[in-house]
Amino acid sequence: xxxxxxxxxxxxxxxxxxxxxxxxxxxxxxxxxxxxxxxxxxxxxxxxxxxxxxxxxxxxxxxxxxxxxxxxxxxxxxxxxxxxxxxxxxxxxxxxxxxxxxxxxxxxxxxxxxxxxxxxxxxxxxxxxxxxxxxxxxxxxxxxxxxxxxxxxxxxxxxxxxxxxxxxxxxxxxxxxxxxxxxxxxxxxxxxxxxxxxxxxxxxxxxxxxxxxxxxxxxxxxxxxxxxxxxxxxxxxxxxxxxxxxxxxxxxxxxxxxxxxxxxxxxxxxxxxxxxxxxxxxxxxxxxxxxxxx
Numbered sequence: 001x002x003x004x005x006x007x008x009x010x011x012x013x014x015x016x017x018x019x020x021x022x023x024x025x026x027x028x029x030x031x032x033x034x035x036x037x038x039x040x041x042x043x044x045x046x047x048x049x050x051x052x053x054x055x056x057x058x059x060x061x062x063x064x065x066x067x068x069x070x071x072x073x074x075x076x077x078x079x080x081x082x083x084x085x086x087x088x089x090x091x092x093x094x095x096x097x098x099x100x101x102x103x104x105x106x107x108x109x110x111x112x113x114x115x116x117x118x119x120x121x122x123x124x125x126x127x128x129x130x131x132x133x134x135x136x137x138x139x140x141x142x143x144x145x146x147x148x149x150x151x152x153x154x155x156x157x158x159x160x161x162x163x164x165x166x167x168x169x170x171x172x173x174x175x176x177x178x179x180x181x182x183x184x185x186x187x188x189x190x191x192x193x194x195x196x197x198x199x200x201x202x203x204x205x206x207x208x209x210x211x212x213x214x215x216x217x218x219x220x221x222x223x224x225x226x227x228x229x230x231x232x233x234x235x236x237x238x239x240x241x242x243x244x245x246x247x248x249x250x251x252x253x254x255x256x257x258x259x260x261x262x263x264x265x266x267x268x269x270x271x272x273x274x275x276x277x278x279x280x281x282x283x284x285x286x287x288x289x290x291x292x293x294x
Contacts, residue, residue: 046116047155047281048145051187052128052136053162054171059189060161061089063219064127066268067159068094069238071123073269074278080125081112083132090127092234095246103128103136109143116154123281133160133171137178149181155280156182159217161189176211183280184211189219215275220267226260229253237261 051064071078082090085102101108128136140146149156158179230240241262245251
């Protein structure tokens with residue numbers, strides 16, 4: 001009996017059509033948050049972004065939280081330091097990447113500055129406690145960090161969150177001597193419906209001519225109920241938009257409130273894009289990638 005030749009199945013390739021799976025906005029956002037693609041440059045210079053104000057109640061931690069969300073969305077791996085010692089505020093919303101420190105403690109100064117070159121994470125965000133901005137700048141000068149910035153060893157960005165009073169202008173006068181070699185930004189935070197008056201030209205020149213700024217950043221107002229619900233959820237803004245809990249489980253947040261937060265984050269992202277934040281942190285990374293939350 002003649003046996004029919006058999007096919008070598010190892011040479012047979014499948015001709016199945018690719019399966020296209022459509023995802024909604026929340027699925028895309030959740031997947032992006034769960035498994036971000038790291039953006040790491042081998043020659044990326046260590047960068048420190050300091051967010052602070054000497055006046056309390058201006059929303060500096062809100063700005064720091066929005067900044068961390070923006071960097072995560074753009075796949076910039078970041079570590080954060082919360083100087084609201086010992087309780088912490090930023091740490092409540094971003095516990096995985098945030099360490100609570102006392103910036104006046106030598107050991108904690110070493111924890112931050114001694115690891116800038118050795119840490120795999122090249123971007124450090126420092127959220128300065130209320131009333132601690134001038135003390136923080138003095139500490140950075142005393143440790144030699146500002147000299148290293150002047151020498152080009154580190155990139156230093158200062159986000160000075162302003163209030164609507166003349167006291168904030170006086171802060172600019174006090175901070176001016178310490179920011180000459182950094183990228184100094186004035187941040188107007190409207191998240192709590194703060195109204196900024198227009199200073200008269202004489203007052204404006206008196207303070208602003210003493211410091212060279214890299215620009216101004218405006219944080220828009222966020223719907224009050226949406227802001228309150230994010231506070232209750234105690235998660236990053238982007239996690240709230242993705243309708244997830246801190247543990248990654250479905251949260252059941254309001255569609256409307258998530259929409260308000262999503263729109264608010266997009267407006268802030270536009271501000272950070274406008275001042276070229278990503279280019280400053282990773283000059284060779286090219287243009288900004290598509291927003292994961294859009």
